[in-house]
Amino acid sequence: MRAVQDGRLALDATTTRHIDLCLGCRACESACPSGVQYGALLEHTRDHIEKHHRRPVIERLWRWSIETIFPRPRLMRWTLAAPRLLRALGLTRLLPRTMREAVEMLPPTQHATAIPPYSPAQGESRQRVGFVTGCVMQVLFQETNHASVRLLNRAGCDVVTPQAQGCCGALFAHSGNLECARDCARRNIAAFESAALDSIIINAAGCGSMLKEYGALLEDDPVWRDRAAAFSRRVKDLVECLDAAPCSLAPTNIKVTYHDACHLAHAQKIVATPRRLIQRMPGAELVEMAEADLCCGSAGSYNLTEPEMAARLQHRKCANILATGVEVVLTSNPGCILQIQAGLKKAGAGHIRVQHIADFLDAHSTLTERG
Amino acid sequence: MPAAPQFAISDLVRELRAIVGPDGVLASESELLAYECDGYTLQRNPPTAVVLPRTTEQVVAVVNLCRRENLPIIPRGAGTSLSGGVLAVDGGVMITLTRMNRLLHLDVRNRRVLVEAGCVNAWVTREASPFGLCYAPDPSSQPACTIGGNIATNSGGPHTLKHGVTTNHVLGFEIVLPDGQVHWLGATPDGCEDVEGYDLRGAAIGCEGMFGIVTRALLRLTPAAVAHKTFLGVFDTVDEASQTVSDIIAAGIVPGALEMMDQLITRALEEAYHFGFPLDAGALLIIELDGLPDGIAAQSTVIEAICHRNGAREVRVAKDDAERAALWKCRKRAFGAIGRLSPNYVTQDGVVPRSQLPVIMRFIRETSERCGLRIPNVFHAGDGNIHPLILYDERDPGQVQRALAAGHDILDKCIELGGSVTGEHGIGVEKIDFMAKQFSTDDLDAMRTLRRVFDPEQRCNPHKMFPGSKRCADFAPRKQAAA
Incomplete structure (x- = not known):
């Protein structure tokens, strides 16, 4: 990246290819003793590439579709109807391989209701939090969003879900479109500002790290800079909030493993908290897999733009999971859930369930009231 | 010395692709940029092509092609060398072994393991640890560096003070000579450990890639220590810490590791890892005892007494494995x-007799003041193996020159004190000038003669180690752009 900046390296197809191949998993940030902010460097480089490098038409079209559909929940629902129909009719084999694999990843349709604008705490209210519904989360995992809100309520939080919120902008930032990401940020800051919140809760790791970086994203915008920084300071992942809250969990007897979502472990440095939550549950046995913090290959839309490399990582992740002998894999990002579940199915281990940690905690804490 | 390549690069690339497949050759300018230097970034030059073979047969085919076309061969592992050991001084075909990275056979019963040369050092211990075994040499770059590279430089590491360096743990290896012959030197995977005849294995370890290309290696596994006790000695001055090192060894104790960190490096590490180092201490010693619990208890008393006698402000003990791991993470x-x-x-790798540590440390401090550059120190004190890190800014040509001069002064002083210019990093291109200072012409001739046994045409990793070698054509401040 520095060589490009210094003019030692041309911004040609080869250079772009190498930058494209980077997962953006930011494991290098966890590893770097000098504290290099690689994620930010990568985003700015990608932004530069998209402004100065012309991609082939098909590639542009595919990237444009991803950027158009995913941040728009309603459009995403419509778009997903067609492949779901194909799948229901057993006609997916008509599709090209990459598309077929993407379609196979889709979870069953959830006919969940929208998250209410306000849901009060159970018992005494300890704090007032905002809830970010996410795009993929609300279309594919709305049940998980409901579970998250229930957990928050049980933990003594009044939950406000502003209806004016939109995509967090991560999809744009990661693919080199910082201006669109900034627009998303401004919209969300405005949507949450009016509600006087103690914190803003998100259950998708990828979105969470983006929301926590609004301050840096709008650093050069004099109007929004301070508001963005104030917003980011209040953002917490669901597990951070639950960890601090007194919420007792019912005994269970189950062996689980935990997969670190890159943007939780490396971008937000949250590694011990989800494990602590799992271990707080009497009878739950947490079996660590090898390379738990290695990317599963989902990496935002990476599995759609770089299917081959993504499949290699998926295979390695699933082999590590199978070696643990667990029945349930827990994680905290929608992309990881889809990617790992699809990988396990391919490996003939579809019986192993991949769950968002919120669903797991919710299912096991309904029996007990707050302790 | 090889002549300039006569045949077109496009033909070379085509033939290389035919051997290793289209994804195994890098030849575009942008891709070669990543291979223009190793961890020694003061000199840079890209190879003509980089080839990434997957089998010994492919290595042989590439080597034969290079022999036919009289091209230099530069073997490369992960490129973590700190002396320019894998610099392509005047181009040539760089054979990178990172795709030959498998651990082939773990023989727990005989405590040995067969690996491909590109296998990462730390993977060996990772795979062996469930059986209570480890691969002892532990260079700080072990999460990345390869066994092949370790063999080339006879790598050390913090724990080699007690357990020995690479040559003590490599039983044998397969090497492709520059004429395409494949030999196995030392113990074979299915043979016994005592090999008749000359120890060619030992002769080739530390050859800095100038004898051939190691493709597979048989490594010795060591039982992991049953118990550890790790001390952090806090001293006001480097002198006190240096004297402590000397006294510990004089007391007949060989700790598993005995490392020193000065104030400047401690500050950087504290910022990175928040370990809780005292920031006002002049020097810290990491002293690790390993072995059986009974022996450790007796030695602990002696070590604490020596530290206090030399004015240690405090001697902390790592309370559990997690704290011990955190301490080593900081050090490594x-x-x-x-x-x-x-x-x-730019780091230096000088060695002095342990008793001279206080002298060389004082000299480094004086050099730092004289050249106006900061020089933090973190090193294998128990071996007398110093690593002064001379800090500079490449955008200021004056600083580059002063950094080079400071390094030279320090190494001259090491020789003067009866030491050596390299403990573990190798000579590479960086320390060529010192060979003539440290060795007589006869010594150097003997080394050259040995090299010619393996590589008569001197085509394998040329322009390294020996005085009179060609310099990198691009060695000039203007080329020292990115780090």
Whole structure:
């Protein structure tokens, strides 16, 4: 990246290819003793590439579709109807391989209701939090969003879900479109500002790290800079909030493993908290897999733009999971859930369930009231 | 010395692709940029092509092609060398072994393991640890560096003070000579450990890639220590810490590791890892005892007494394995944390007799003041193996020159004190000038003669180690752009 900046390296197809191949998993940030902010460097480089490098038409079209559909929940629902129909009719084999694999990843349709604008705490209210519904989360995992809100309520939080919120902008930032990401940020800051919140809760790791970086994203915008920084300071992942809250969990007897979502472990440095939550549950046995913090290959839309490399990582992740002998894999990002579940199915281990940690905690804490 | 290549690069690339497949050759300018230097960034030059073979047969085919076309061969592992050991001084075909990275056979019963040369050092211990075994040499770059590279430089590491360096743990290896012959030197995977005849294995370890290309190696596994006790000695001055090192060894104790960190490096590490180091201490010693619990208890008393006798302000003991691991993480990633202090650094690898540690440390401090560059120190004190890290900014040509001069002065002083210019990093291109200072012409001739046994045409990793070698054509400040 520095060589490009210094003019030692041309911004040609080869250079772009190498930058494209980077997962953006930011494991290098966890590893770097000098504290290099690689994620930010990568985003700015990608932004530069998209402004100065012309991609082939098909590639542009595919990237444009991803950027158009995913941040728009309603459009995403419509778009997903067609492949779901194909799948229901057993006609997916008509599709090209990459598309077929993407379609196979889709979870069953959830006919969940929208998250209410306000849901009060159970018992005494300890704090007032905002809830970010996410795009993929609300279309594919709305049940998980409901579970998250229930957990928050049980933990003594009044939950406000502003209806004016939109995509967090991560999809744009990661693919080199910082201006669109900034627009998303401004919209969300405005949507949450009016509600006087103690914190803003998100259950998708990828979105969470983006929301926590609004301050840096709008650093050069004099109007929004301070508001963005104030917003980011209040953002917490669901597990951070639950960890601090007194919420007792019912005994269970189950062996689980935990997969670190890159943007939780490396971008937000949250590694011990989800494990602590799992271990707080009497009878739950947490079996660590090898390379738990290695990317599963989902990496935002990476599995759609770089299917081959993504499949290699998926295979390695699933082999590590199978070696643990667990029945349930827990994680905290929608992309990881889809990617790992699809990988396990391919490996003939579809019986192993991949769950968002919120669903797991919710299912096991309904029996007990707050302790 | 090889002549300039006569046949077109496009033909070379085509033939290389035919051997290793289209994804195994890099030849575009942008891709070669990543291979223009190793961890020694003061000199840079890209190879003509990089080839990434997957089998010994492919290595042989590439080597035969290079022999036919009289092209230099540069073997490369992960490129973590700190002396320019894998610099393509005047181009040539770089054979990179990172795709031959498998651990082939773990023989627990005989405590040995067969690996491909590109296998990462730390993977060996990772795979062996469930059986209570480990691979003892532990260079700080072990999460990345390869066994092949370790063999080339006879790598050390913090724990080699007690357990020995690479040559003590490599039983044998397969090497492809520059004429395409494949030999196995030393113990074979299915043979016994005592090999008749000359120890050619020993002769080739530390050859800096100038004898041939190692493709597979049989390594000795060591039982992991049953118990550890790790001390952090806090001293006001480097002198006190140096004297402690000397006294511990004089008391007949060989700790598993005995490392020193000075104030400047400690500050950078504290910023990176928040370990809780005292920031006002002049020097810290990491002293690790390993072995059986009974022996450790007796030695602990002696070590604490020696530390206090030399004015230690405090002697902490790592309370559990997690704290011990955190301490070693700090030590082993020290070089990586230099980015917090300076845009560039060059490290030296001098060795002095342990009793001379206080002298060389004082000299380093004086050099730092004289040249106006900061020089933090983190090193294998127990071996007398210093690693002064000379900090500079490459954008200032004056600083580059002063950094080079400071390094030279320090190494001259090491020789004067009866030491050596390299403990573990190798000579590479960096320390060529010192060979003539440290060795007589006869010594150097003997080394050249040995090299010619393996590589008569001197085509394998040329222009390294020996005085009179060609210099990198691009060695000039204007070329020292990115780090």
